[in-house]
Amino acid sequence: MLTSGTMERFLRVGAAMLGAAGVDAPRREARLLLAHALGVEPSALLAIGRTEILEAPAFPALLDRRAAREPLAFLVGRQGFWTLDLAVSRDTLIPRGDSEALIEQLIRLRPSRAALRRMLDLGTGTGCLLLAALSEYPAAFGIGVDLSPGACLLAAGNALRNDLGDRAAFCCGSWDSALAGGGFDLVLSNPPYIPTPQLSGLMPEVVGFEPRRALDGGPDGLDAYRLLCGRLRHLLAPGGLAILEVGQGQARDVAALGERADLRLLDIACDLGGIERAVAFLAPETDR
Known part of the structure; x- marks a missing residue:
């Protein structure tokens, strides 16, 4: 030895x-x-x-x-994302560079750093998306929601770790069920999107160590998007922005789900590998 x-x-x-x-x-x-x-x-x-x-x-x-094949991030207990240093645990997915496409798209669509005041991250995990967005928009306050109590505790710790603790709050619940209302300028989400039949074929690091609930998107991988698209209209402020991470080949299906829910497709952005990864919707300017 x-x-x-x-x-x-x-x-x-x-x-x-x-x-x-x-x-x-x-x-x-x-x-x-x-x-x-x-x-x-x-x-x-x-x-x-x-x-x-x-x-x-x-x-x-x-x-x-x-x-x-235990992931390196779990062994060292941390992972870089955007400009952040994040603690990780087996309660959450490990943040990946692909997800940074959502933050890049957000900055392109909302270039004014004073443009956003209220943010929501559904399925927050480590808090990576919410905290990265907050780091770029200093006037904003954000709420992160996750089904896992361990994930919420981890995300709250990551907010403190990155000097964002006074601008973020985290609560445990199923999607938006723990929230009393909407009016968010921005909703972010990286929901489970792997089709159930494909889970067994994932890399050993993923299938053996990361939480299945954060991966399994149902038979076609779109279960979470059906639910989310039906809720976004009620969560967003008039003219509010929603950005969803999607799996390979899912962007057009998710775009169609959003449009059927009275959201306007604003943009589809690729990650560094050229895969359509971030789908952005705009809420109507006025309530129905």
């Missing part, structure tokens, strides 16, 4: 073990795990000499867990 050695030896052994387990970029991940085992930032490894002997008793257990 490797607990002592040079950094190069740690990385060589770690990369070989992770590569054999099918982990992508095994040397990079071994480096991140070694930094975590040493209690330092990854950049601090650059200052370590080639022959310096390191003691990292936690490294073998971390390697074993990663080789079993």
Whole structure:
């Protein structure tokens, strides 16, 4: 069991073990795990000499867990998103770069930083979407809702962690059932959208460790959108904006659901991989 050695030896052994387990970029991940085992930032490894002997008793257990395909973010307990540093746990999905497409789209559609005052994030998870939006719109206050009490506690902690605690509140409930009313300038949501038959084919890191309730979108992956689109009209202020994350190939179906619910399709934006990822709707300017 490797607990002592040079950094190069740690990385060589770690990369070989992770590569054999099918982990992508095994040397990079071994480096991140070694930094975590040493209690330092990854950049601090650059200052370590080639022959310096390191003691990292936690490294073998971390390697074993990663080789079993437990996500790296769960092992180190954190994940970067937008400009934020977020704590993560098995109560929520791990924030992914694909979701940043919603924040990019929001800034493009609402360039004035004074444009938004009341935000809502349904299925908030770590709070990543709400907190990223709040970080860009300093006049806004936001509410995040999640079915999981653990997720709500985590998101509240992330608000404090990123100096946004006085501008965000979190409550536990099923979608908007815990809310007394609407009038939101912005509603964000990354709902479950994986079709149930496809769940077993997801990466081992996802299907084995992330919460199924945050993944399973029903037989065709659209169950949550049917519910959400029916509620957005009542949650949004006149002229309010809703942005929903969607899975690959779902954007047009979700757009149709929103339009049938008296919302105007405003924009469909792609993530960095070119996949249509963010669907934006506009509420009517006046109530019916």
